Amino acid sequence: MNIGIDKMSFYVPPYYVDMTDLAHARDQEPDKFHIGIGQDEQAVSPANIDIITMAANAADKILTAEDRASIDMVIVGTESSVDESKASAVVLHHLLGIQPFARAFEIKEACYGATAALIMAKHHIAMSPGDDHKVLVIASDIARYGLNTGGEPTQGAGAVAMLVTENPSILVxxxxxxxxxxxxxxxxxxxxxxxxxxxxxxxxxxxxxxxxxxxxxxxxxxxxxxxxxxxxxxxxxxxxxxxxxxxxxxxxxxxxxxxxxxxxxxxxxxxxxxxxxxxxxxxxxxxxxxxxxxxxxxxxxxxxxxxxxxxxxxxxxGFENHLLKNFHENMLDNRKALTIFEYEKMFNSTEILESDIKFALHDVTDKVRHYNNA
The missing domain is CATH 3.40.47.10 (Thiolase/Chalcone synthase)
Known part of the structure; x- marks a missing residue:
C-alpha cells in the first residue's frame, strides 16, 4: 500500500526583519548571520498570529470540501502550545470545518513532534485504507529566544500543513x-x-x-x-x-x-x-x-x-503539478520588512490588532481565545 503526502503548503506571518539590519543593531558583522548561520530574513509574528492561526492559514490553502469531509484525524506537532490542556488541533478542527467524527490532538517533543505525527498518520491510514480516510498533519511554532540574546538570530515563525493519504500525489x-x-x-x-x-x-x-x-x-x-x-x-x-x-x-x-x-x-x-x-x-x-x-x-x-x-x-x-511554488514565493515576497524599532515593538507587544488575515486571533476574554475567519 502506498501512503504518503498528497498535498502540502506552508504559511508565515506577513512581517520579517532583515538579518543585515539585525546584525547592525546588535553590533555584529552581517556575514556572521548571512554566512555564519546561513540566515537572510527572519519571520516575525505579532500577537494576533499564533500557532493556531498560522496552522489554519497553512491548511486552508490545500483542503477541498471533499478533504474536510474525509479527514478523520488532525494532529498538530508543536512546542509553542497556547494551552496546557486543550489541544490546538481541536480549535483547528473547528476553524477548518473538518467533519465532526475525527480525532484531534497535539504531539510534543521539541522539533521532532511533527515527524512523530507524520509517522502516526501513515500507520493510521495503513490500518484504515480507502479514499474516505485522510489525516491532516500540521507543524506550527514560534521560535523565540528574546531580544539581544545569543539565540535571537535563529528565531522565526510559521506552519507547514500536510495531507496524508493512500495513493498520494507528491511523496510515498x-x-x-x-x-x-x-x-x-x-x-x-x-x-x-x-x-x-x-x-x-x-x-x-x-x-x-x-x-x-x-x-x-x-x-x-x-x-x-x-x-x-x-x-x-x-x-x-x-x-x-x-x-x-x-x-x-x-x-x-x-x-x-x-x-x-x-x-x-x-x-x-x-x-x-x-x-x-x-x-x-x-x-x-x-x-x-x-x-x-x-x-x-x-x-x-x-x-x-x-x-x-x-x-x-x-x-x-507528476508530483510537480501538486506544488505551490508561485503562491509560496509571492507570500514571501509580499511581506513587510520591519525596522528594528518596529520589530522590537512587535516582539514585546501583547496588543491584539484587527487584521485582514483570513484566520487571526480576534481577542481573549475570560481566558478564552476567539478567532475570526475573514
Whole structure:
C-alpha cells in the first residue's frame, strides 16, 4: 500500500526583519548571520498570529470540501502550545470545518513532534485504507529566544500543513525509518518560562552526533548509502546546521548542491521548530530542477532533548503539478520588512490588532481565545 503526502503548503506571518539590519543593531558583522548561520530574513509574528492561526492559514490553502469531509484525524506537532490542556488541533478542527467524527490532538517533543505525527498518520491510514480516510498533519511554532540574546538570530515563525493519504500525489513514505532517543538537556523550556534554556554547543554536538548515529544504523539495516538518494533534507534551526551534520559523512557534490536548494525558503523564514524539516522539504521540491518520479529523498528529523529519526520518501509521477511554488514565493515576497524599532515593538507587544488575515486571533476574554475567519 502506498501512503504518503498528497498535498502540502506552508504559511508565515506577513512581517520579517532583515538579518543585515539585525546584525547592525546588535553590533555584529552581517556575514556572521548571512554566512555564519546561513540566515537572510527572519519571520516575525505579532500577537494576533499564533500557532493556531498560522496552522489554519497553512491548511486552508490545500483542503477541498471533499478533504474536510474525509479527514478523520488532525494532529498538530508543536512546542509553542497556547494551552496546557486543550489541544490546538481541536480549535483547528473547528476553524477548518473538518467533519465532526475525527480525532484531534497535539504531539510534543521539541522539533521532532511533527515527524512523530507524520509517522502516526501513515500507520493510521495503513490500518484504515480507502479514499474516505485522510489525516491532516500540521507543524506550527514560534521560535523565540528574546531580544539581544545569543539565540535571537535563529528565531522565526510559521506552519507547514500536510495531507496524508493512500495513493498520494507528491511523496510515498517508505517503511525504513530509524529513530534514536537520548535523554540530554541541550534545549528545554520549563512550564511557565517564556523563553527556552539553551546549551548551544551541546545542542549542536548532539544534533551532529544524532545524525551520524541514525545514519549508520540506517545503512546497517537497509544496506543503502548516500548514492541511493537524490537529495537529503534536514531539520534546520538555522540553515548551516544541516550542513554541519552532512559534511563529516559525505562530500557528495550533488547532495550538497541539492542541500542549497532545500534551504532557499528556510533562509528567508528562520526557525520553525517542528516545521523546519518540512519547510526544507518543500523548498527542495519547489527549487530543485532535476528531480524526477521515483527519486528517493532522505529526511532527518531532530528534536532537542532528544529524539532523532531518519526516514525516506519516493517522489510520485507528476508530483510537480501538486506544488505551490508561485503562491509560496509571492507570500514571501509580499511581506513587510520591519525596522528594528518596529520589530522590537512587535516582539514585546501583547496588543491584539484587527487584521485582514483570513484566520487571526480576534481577542481573549475570560481566558478564552476567539478567532475570526475573514
Amino acid at each position: 513514505l517508505e517503511d525504513d525509518s530509524v529513530a534514536l532517543t537520548q535523554d540530554i538537556y541541550d534545549f528545554w523550556r520549563i512550564t511557565g518560562d517564556e523563553f527556552p534554556t539553551v546549551e548551544g554547543k551541546l545542542s549542536n554536538e548532539t544534533y551532529i552526533n544524532a545524525f551520524a548515529k541514525v545514519w549508520t544504523e540506517y545503512k546497517n539495516r537497509t544496506g543503502l548509502d548516500f548514492s541511493d538518494f537524490k537529495a537529503l533534507t534536514f531539520h534546520t534551526p538555522y540553515t548551516k546546521m544541516g550542513k554541519k551534520a552532512l559534511l563529516p559523512q559525505t562530500d557528495d557534490k550533488h547532495l550538497l548542491e541539492e542541500f542549497e536548494r532545500a534551504i532557499v525558503y528556510n533562509r528567508r523564514v528562520g526557525n520553525l521548530y517542528t516545521g523546519s524539516l518540512f519547510l526544507n522539504l518543500i523548498s527542495l521540491l519547489e527549487n530543485a530542477t532535476d528531480l524526477e518520479s521515483g527519486d528517493k529523498i532522505g529526511l532527518f528529523s531532530y528534536g532537542s532533548g532528544s529524539v532523532a529519526e531518519f526516514f525516506s520518501a519516493q517522489l510520485v509521477n
